[in-house]
Amino acid sequence: MNAIEMRHVSFAYGSAKNGPTAKKALDDISLAVESGGITGLIGHTGSGKSTLVQMINGLLKPDEGEVLLDGVNIWAEPKKIRQFRFKAGLVMQYPEYQLFAETVAEDIAFGPKNMGLEKDELDRRVREAARFAGLADDLLQKSPFDLSGGQKRRAALAGVIAMRPKILILDEPAAGLDPAGRRDILGGIKRFSRESGTTVLIVSHSMEDMAMYCDDIIVMAHAKILMHKPTAEVFSDWEQLASVGLDVPLITRVAAALIENGVDIGRDVYTVDYAVGKVRELLGENPES
Amino acid sequence: MKPIIKAENLVFTYPGDEEQKPVKALDGVSFEIPEGSFTAILGHNGSGKSTLAKLLCLINLPDRGRLWIDGREMTADDVTEAEILAARREVGMVFQNPDNQIVATIVEEDVAFGCENLGLPPAEIRRRVDEALADVGMTEFARNPSYKLSGGQKQHVAIAGTIAMRRRCVIFDESTAMLDPVGRREVMDIIEKLNHEEGITVLIITHHMNEAARADRILVMNGGRIIADGSPSAVFGEPERMWEAGLDVPQTTEFAYKLRELGIKVPLDLFDPADCAEAVAKAVLEKRGGARREAGS
Amino acid sequence: MKSDITFGQYVEGNSVIHRLDPRVKIVISLVYIVAIFLAKSVTAFILLTVSSAVFVVMTGISPRLILRSMKPLLFIIIFTAVINLFFMTGENPVFEWRFIHIYREGIINACLIVLRIVLLITATSVFLTYTTTPLALTDALEQLLSPLKKLHVPVHEFSMMMTIALRFIPTLIDETQKIINAQTARGADFTSGGLIKRGKALVPILIPLFISAFRRADELATAMECRCYTGGEGRTRMNTLKSKPKDWVFFFCILLLTAGIVLLNIFFPLYTVLK
Known part of the structure; x- marks a missing residue:
C-alpha cells in the first residue's frame, strides 16, 4: 500500500483563492509514495514544496482532491485530523526554535503526551527517540536551551520521532549545520528509516545531500510535479532540472x-x-x- | 600590499557561570589580511570562526594578543573610544540571519541607517544610498517594505548598507547559510563583484566548500587555532586534513583524490566541473590507451 | 513605487491630505480637536460637521470605512447619550413619567455630545490613522518633540524603539504562525478545553516566541553596533521632513476655522447648552 497518496489535489492561499489573479500553490497534484525508504522533494523556493508537506500532515486542507495516508482519506472526518498529524510527523525548518520545555526529556515527551500516553510508555518513547536522534542520555535532564546548536536540532527531531510516526517529513533538516553535522543528522535519519521501517520525506535544496540519502526524488515546479523517479534517473535528466532552475x-x-x-x-x-x-x-x- | 587587518596571537575565552565551564574559543590566532584580498574562513561549528569575526569587527576585544585595524593597534593601552569607532567605520559585517540585521522597515531607509549614524549630510546620504542600491541591483525595491523581500534580497539590502558606508573591509558571517541556492549564488556574485570591481577586502565565513573555492585564500580553523592557511588549491590539496577537521572538500577534489588512489594522475585543484572532466578524460583515455598498447604488444 | 504597509489602519491613497507633511497633520489634528471642544452652539457644530465632511471627501476614503472605525466606541457613544438624555435638567420638559424627566436641553445636549465624539474620531482618522503611515508618524513625532531633547527627554530613543517595533511586527507575526504550525504538528490543541487548559496550551507557543524575540533583539543590537550606531547624538537623517507652502495653507485654514467657531459661539449662540 502507498504510505502517501494524493489525488488531484489543488490548493490556493487565502488572499489568492478567488478572483482573476487566483494563484494556486498546488495545481492538480497526484502522487504516490511507497511505504519505507527515503523520498526527496526538491524545487525552487515558491514551487509549492512547503504547501505540499503541510498538506500531507493535515496542517492545510486541500481545496480540491484527496490526501490519503495508508489508504485512508485524512479529511474523511475532519474532527479526527489530529490522529493523522501523529501519523505523519513533521519536522519544520530550524525546529530548534520550537523547543520550550524545562528539560529535553519533557520537550521530547510533548507530542506523545498529546497522544494521551502515560508515564512508562512515555519514558520508553523518550529514550528510544533520543537514541535514534543521537542524543546522549545525560542530556535528557538538561534544559534544551543549554544544548549546542546541533544537539538542539536533534532534540527537536527526537520530539517528532517519539510520536512513532509512520511517515516522517523533514523540511531542510540539515540547514545551517557544518559538513560533519549534516552527515550526522542525515545519517541518523537514514538509520532510523531502515531500522523502524518509517517512510521518510526530506525537503532540501542541497542536491549533494539528496543524492547521498534519497532512494527516489520528487521534483516540483510551478505548483505541479515535474517528475517523480528514482534518484539516478532524476539527476540524469539534468536538462529538465536546469529548465526549472535546479542544479544537479x-x-x-x-x-x-x-x-x-x-x-x-x-x-x-x-x-x-x-x-x-x-x-x-x-x-x-x-x-x- | 599593506594589511588592513593584522592579528597576533589572539586569545578569547567566553566566561562561564555556575553551570557552564568557560569556553576558550580562540587559542592563539595570528594572520594578516592584505587590503583588497578575498579570504574564506572554514571550520566546523564551534571552531572559533564567528568569535574571530566578532573580534575583527570590534564587537568584542581579545583577552590576550594584539590586533591592528588599518595600521592602528586596537589592543594598545592608549587606544581611545573615538579610534575604535573610526576603525569600525572601516570594517563591517553582514550576518547570517537577514531578518535580524535590518533596522528600518523601508529598504532605502535601512540602507541609509549606517550613513545616518556617521552623521553625513542628507544630500550625501541620498546619493550614496541610490548608488549602493544600484550596485546590488535593488533600485526598484527602494521604497518597498523589507519584510516582503526574499532572504537573498534582504542580504542584498544589508550589503548595500555597508557599501553606502564606503567600508574598506566586509566580513560575511555565514551570510548565505539561510538562503536557497538562487539567493546563495546571487549573494556570492555580489561579494565577488565587491572584491574584484570595488577593491573591497572581503572575508567570508562559510560551510560551503564551493563558495570557499572562489576565494584567493582559505584559513581553516579547528579548536580555536588556524590549522591551514593557503590558496584553495593548497588547502583542498590535502583532503585528509580537511576531513580530520570535520570539513569537506568540493566534490571535484574528492573525485580526483579517489581517482589518484586508482593510479589516475589528475590534479586536485580543478574546482570547475568542466576543467576537472577535461583532466580526468585525458588521464583516463591515456591510461586506457596505455593498457591497450600493453595488451597489444 | 508605492510602499504598502498593511498593518495599522493606513489606507493607501494619494490625496492632498495623504501628502501633507505628517508634522503638520499632527499639529492640525490637535488644533482641530481643540476647535471641537470649543464648539458650544449648534451653529458652530454645523460648521464643524460641514468641514469634516469636506475633509473626508478630500481623502477619497469611503465614509463607510470611517463609520466602521467607530464600532468599537459604539458602547461609549450610546452610554454618554443616555446619561445626558436622562440626567440633564432644564426648563422645557418634553416628557415626564414617574421618575423619568426628559428636557429639551437634554435631547439637544445628547445629540451634540454624540456629534462631538463622532467628529473627534473622524478628525483623527482623516488626519492621522487613515492617511499617515505609522512610520511617518514616528518620524514626525521625533522631529516635533526634538526640542524636548534639551530637557533630557529621550525622544530619539523612543522613536528608535517605535521604528524597530514597527519593523519587527510582520516578522514576529510570521514567526508566531510557524511556531503554532510546529506545535500543532506535534498534536497541540488550542481550541478545546476550559480557560485554564487553553491558557496552558499557549505555553509551547509563548516560550519559543519570547526566546526568539530576545535572540533577535540581541543579534539586532550587535548588527546596529556594527553599523556604527551610538545613539542619537551626531546622527543625521536622509529624509528630513520639509514643509511646503500647501502645508502652511492648510494649517492656516484650520486656524481660521477655529477662530470661526469661537466667533459663532459668541455671536450666534443658538442653543448653547453644552457645559
Whole structure:
C-alpha cells in the first residue's frame, strides 16, 4: 500500500483563492509514495514544496482532491485530523526554535503526551527517540536551551520521532549545520528509516545531500510535479532540472562534461563513489577487487 | 600590499557561570589580511570562526594578543573610544540571519541607517544610498517594505548598507547559510563583484566548500587555532586534513583524490566541473590507451 | 513605487491630505480637536460637521470605512447619550413619567455630545490613522518633540524603539504562525478545553516566541553596533521632513476655522447648552 497518496489535489492561499489573479500553490497534484525508504522533494523556493508537506500532515486542507495516508482519506472526518498529524510527523525548518520545555526529556515527551500516553510508555518513547536522534542520555535532564546548536536540532527531531510516526517529513533538516553535522543528522535519519521501517520525506535544496540519502526524488515546479523517479534517473535528466532552475550535484556536472570529452561514464552518476566505480569499470578493472 | 587587518596571537575565552565551564574559543590566532584580498574562513561549528569575526569587527576585544585595524593597534593601552569607532567605520559585517540585521522597515531607509549614524549630510546620504542600491541591483525595491523581500534580497539590502558606508573591509558571517541556492549564488556574485570591481577586502565565513573555492585564500580553523592557511588549491590539496577537521572538500577534489588512489594522475585543484572532466578524460583515455598498447604488444 | 504597509489602519491613497507633511497633520489634528471642544452652539457644530465632511471627501476614503472605525466606541457613544438624555435638567420638559424627566436641553445636549465624539474620531482618522503611515508618524513625532531633547527627554530613543517595533511586527507575526504550525504538528490543541487548559496550551507557543524575540533583539543590537550606531547624538537623517507652502495653507485654514467657531459661539449662540 502507498504510505502517501494524493489525488488531484489543488490548493490556493487565502488572499489568492478567488478572483482573476487566483494563484494556486498546488495545481492538480497526484502522487504516490511507497511505504519505507527515503523520498526527496526538491524545487525552487515558491514551487509549492512547503504547501505540499503541510498538506500531507493535515496542517492545510486541500481545496480540491484527496490526501490519503495508508489508504485512508485524512479529511474523511475532519474532527479526527489530529490522529493523522501523529501519523505523519513533521519536522519544520530550524525546529530548534520550537523547543520550550524545562528539560529535553519533557520537550521530547510533548507530542506523545498529546497522544494521551502515560508515564512508562512515555519514558520508553523518550529514550528510544533520543537514541535514534543521537542524543546522549545525560542530556535528557538538561534544559534544551543549554544544548549546542546541533544537539538542539536533534532534540527537536527526537520530539517528532517519539510520536512513532509512520511517515516522517523533514523540511531542510540539515540547514545551517557544518559538513560533519549534516552527515550526522542525515545519517541518523537514514538509520532510523531502515531500522523502524518509517517512510521518510526530506525537503532540501542541497542536491549533494539528496543524492547521498534519497532512494527516489520528487521534483516540483510551478505548483505541479515535474517528475517523480528514482534518484539516478532524476539527476540524469539534468536538462529538465536546469529548465526549472535546479542544479544537479557537482559530480553529475563533471560526469556530463566527461561524456562531452568522449569518456562514456553514463548519465546516471550522482555520487562520487559511484563515479569512481564507473571509471574503474571503464578501465577494465573489476570494481569489486 | 599593506594589511588592513593584522592579528597576533589572539586569545578569547567566553566566561562561564555556575553551570557552564568557560569556553576558550580562540587559542592563539595570528594572520594578516592584505587590503583588497578575498579570504574564506572554514571550520566546523564551534571552531572559533564567528568569535574571530566578532573580534575583527570590534564587537568584542581579545583577552590576550594584539590586533591592528588599518595600521592602528586596537589592543594598545592608549587606544581611545573615538579610534575604535573610526576603525569600525572601516570594517563591517553582514550576518547570517537577514531578518535580524535590518533596522528600518523601508529598504532605502535601512540602507541609509549606517550613513545616518556617521552623521553625513542628507544630500550625501541620498546619493550614496541610490548608488549602493544600484550596485546590488535593488533600485526598484527602494521604497518597498523589507519584510516582503526574499532572504537573498534582504542580504542584498544589508550589503548595500555597508557599501553606502564606503567600508574598506566586509566580513560575511555565514551570510548565505539561510538562503536557497538562487539567493546563495546571487549573494556570492555580489561579494565577488565587491572584491574584484570595488577593491573591497572581503572575508567570508562559510560551510560551503564551493563558495570557499572562489576565494584567493582559505584559513581553516579547528579548536580555536588556524590549522591551514593557503590558496584553495593548497588547502583542498590535502583532503585528509580537511576531513580530520570535520570539513569537506568540493566534490571535484574528492573525485580526483579517489581517482589518484586508482593510479589516475589528475590534479586536485580543478574546482570547475568542466576543467576537472577535461583532466580526468585525458588521464583516463591515456591510461586506457596505455593498457591497450600493453595488451597489444 | 508605492510602499504598502498593511498593518495599522493606513489606507493607501494619494490625496492632498495623504501628502501633507505628517508634522503638520499632527499639529492640525490637535488644533482641530481643540476647535471641537470649543464648539458650544449648534451653529458652530454645523460648521464643524460641514468641514469634516469636506475633509473626508478630500481623502477619497469611503465614509463607510470611517463609520466602521467607530464600532468599537459604539458602547461609549450610546452610554454618554443616555446619561445626558436622562440626567440633564432644564426648563422645557418634553416628557415626564414617574421618575423619568426628559428636557429639551437634554435631547439637544445628547445629540451634540454624540456629534462631538463622532467628529473627534473622524478628525483623527482623516488626519492621522487613515492617511499617515505609522512610520511617518514616528518620524514626525521625533522631529516635533526634538526640542524636548534639551530637557533630557529621550525622544530619539523612543522613536528608535517605535521604528524597530514597527519593523519587527510582520516578522514576529510570521514567526508566531510557524511556531503554532510546529506545535500543532506535534498534536497541540488550542481550541478545546476550559480557560485554564487553553491558557496552558499557549505555553509551547509563548516560550519559543519570547526566546526568539530576545535572540533577535540581541543579534539586532550587535548588527546596529556594527553599523556604527551610538545613539542619537551626531546622527543625521536622509529624509528630513520639509514643509511646503500647501502645508502652511492648510494649517492656516484650520486656524481660521477655529477662530470661526469661537466667533459663532459668541455671536450666534443658538442653543448653547453644552457645559
